[in-house]
Amino acid sequence: MSITLKDFWEQGRGRLSLELVTGENALKRPVEEKAINRPGLALTGFFQYFAQRRLQVFGLAEFTYLKSLDSDERVSRLRGIFEKNIPGIVIARNRNPLPEFLTLAEEYSVPLFRTTMITSHFINESTLLIEELTAPRGRVQGTMLEIMGVGVLLQGKAGIGKSETALSLIERGYCLVADDVTEVVRDSRERVVGYANELTRYHMEIRGVGIVHVPSLFGVAAIRRESELDLVIELHPYQHDREEERTGIKPSEIEILDAKFPYYSLPVSPGRDMANIVEATALNHKLKTLGHDAAKELDEKVIGSFLRRAGA
Structure with a gap:
């Protein structure tokens, strides 16, 4: 996913203490690389490995070096950088741009x-x-919860009981x-992180009740801004002729933002405590990540017992 300097400016003006000095009409320039470059060697005329597609930052060292040159030499050194079609320049430590910067x-x-930052x-x-x-980011249908440190996405058709199940889990x-x-994004560590839209964050819709504000009802400990x-x-209506998973030895997988996750399809029927089952599924997954797989252990015990009897 590519961004422009306008995206960078709008999202970073507060976080990075950024001030746009000049070039408002050129903010559509793309930022093609994530890294930031300090053009120290380029100022000496060495451009063999110059990272021209990166945002260029002039710090104390670059500024001090430029001020040691006369005006004509500064223009010559800076022009060599500007000619490389760089996306933009940031001057650190809140220093006033030299006249040559503004002209070029x-x-x-x-x-x-x-920026005021060092x-x-x-x-x-x-x-x-x-x-x-x-x-990479996207949006998926479903209610997301964090259960004992496990990020769980509840999916299913409208009216199946996702929000009601989530409410019961919040009460626990x-x-x-x-x-x-749920909004999802894959971060730099290749984790997929889920979070709510800014407008609906911390709110839930309960059929027959309406919209509720979760932290007002259950306290701030009942919410997370985001979770891995x-x-x-997936919750689905119970069907007599549908064969359900019985052992869990080979769980299904689902792909979200090119990452694969364990996928469980749970039947919903009257009197079945779905909150309890979802909780058990999440905690069982946590045990698996710690190396304790109940389904495989039972399978190995059964096979071992069979082999012992066959040998006898």
Whole structure:
């Protein structure tokens, strides 16, 4: 996913203490790489490995070096950088741009920013921001909860009881992440993280009751702003002629944002405590991640018992 300087500017002006000095009309320039570049070697005229597709940051060292040159030499050194069609320039430590910066920025239509942050902090924070903005993201139908540290996405047709099941789990002390629709993003560590839309965050729709505000009813401990996704559970109406999973030795998988997750399909029928079953499914998954797989252990015991009897 590619972004433009406009995206970077709009999302980072507060977080990165950014000020747009000039180049508002050129904010459509793309930011093609996540990393940030300090053009120290380029200022000396060495461009063999110059990262021209990256946002360029001028810190104390670059500024001090430029100020040691006369005006004509500064223009020559800076022009070599501007000619590479760089996306933009950021001046750190809230320093006032040298006149040559302003002249060349306007000449080459390159946006020029300024930040109050020191150079190293700006590079770290802006790299994180660009990774967040370029991360694959999407939207999936379902209610997401965090159960004992396990991120669970509840799916199923409208009216099947997702929100009611989630409400029962919240009453047991677990946490709501998103109701009905969950936003998902794959971060730099390849985790898929779920969160709620800003407008509906911390709210739930309970049929027959309406919209409720979860932290007002159950306290702030009953919500999570986001959670890593670990497994997907689909609720479906019970059918007599449908063969359900009985052992769980080979669970199904579902793909979300090119990542695969364990997938469980649970039948819903009158009198069946779905909150209890979802809770058990989540805790059983947690045990599996810790190396304790009940289904495989029982299977091995049965096979071992059979072999012992056959040998006898």
